[in-house]
Amino acid sequence: MTPENLSAAVTFAVVGLVMLFTHTVADHWVQASWQANNKGLQGDEKWTGHLCGPKRELPRWVGRLVGTERELPKKWVGRLACAAHVVSYTFCTALAVGAVWYKYGLHITWTGFILGQVISAVTHYWADRRFTLKGLAKKLGKEGFYALGAPRTGEDKDGRPYDDNPSLGTGSYSLDQSYHMFWIMIAAIVTSLVAI
Ligand SMILES: [Zn+2]
Numbered sequence: 204m205t206p207e208n209l210s211a212a213v214t215f216a217v218v219g220l221v222m223l224f225t226h227t228v229a230d231h232w233v234q235a236s237w238q239a240n241n242k243g244l245q246g247d248e249k250w251t252g253h254l255c256g257p258k259r260e261l262p263r264w265v266g267r268l269v270g271t272e273r274e275l276p277k278k279w280v281g282r283l284a285c286a287a288h289v290v291s292y293t294f295c296t297a298l299a300v301g302a303v304w305y306k307y308g309l310h311i312t313w314t315g316f317i318l319g320q321v322i323s324a325v326t327h328y329w330a331d332r333r334f335t336l337k338g339l340a341k342k343l344g345k346e347g348f349y350a351l352g353a354p355r356t357g358e359d360k361d362g363r364p365y366d367d368n369p370s371l372g373t374g375s376y377s378l379d380q381s382y383h384m385f386w387i388m389i390a391a392i393v394t395s396l397v398a399i
Pocket residue numbers: 230288327331
């Protein structure tokens with residue numbers, strides 16, 4: 204192993220690990236509820252929700268974009284919520300990678316750093332819009348896996364609507380998180396190898 208390869212391998216390991224650690228915090232603790240609840244919205248019909256009062260579903264700045272006439276289609280509210288989540292997420296990962304780069308004196312170039320963060324951000328946005336990842340799962344024959352644990356719709360045998368408790372222990376959550384892990388690995392490899 205050449206000193207250059209060793210340096211790149213150490214950089215990959217450190218950047219990959221710190222991005223994974225930061226991912227778990229940024230994707231759960233930092234992500235706001237309004238972002239998680241709206242980022243998967245699709246469709247051209249107008250968004251109809253609470254813009255003010257105790258049931259307010261969007262922060263004021265997004266509410267202003269939606270407008271009091273609610274002229275914004277659902278898909279744009281979804282895109283805004285997803286973009287806001289990815290901005291805060293990438294702020295956290297960039298800060299963490301920047302900190303270890305500086306503190307450990309890792310051999311990272313600005314191009315590698317930026318490319319790694321862009322790969323992480325773009326792929327994260329793509330998956331978090333939900334219909335995209337669901338479509339990929341369907342293409343790969345993982346539709347059943349994706350649906351595991353999802354709250355049921357319809358009625359039970361007594362004619363009552365199902366009242367399943369939403370949970371993170373679902374197939375879609377596992378496929379979402381493993382997808383993010385894969386791209387974090389690619390982002391860390393790119394960060395460690397781009398030498399220009
Ligand atoms: Zn996310």
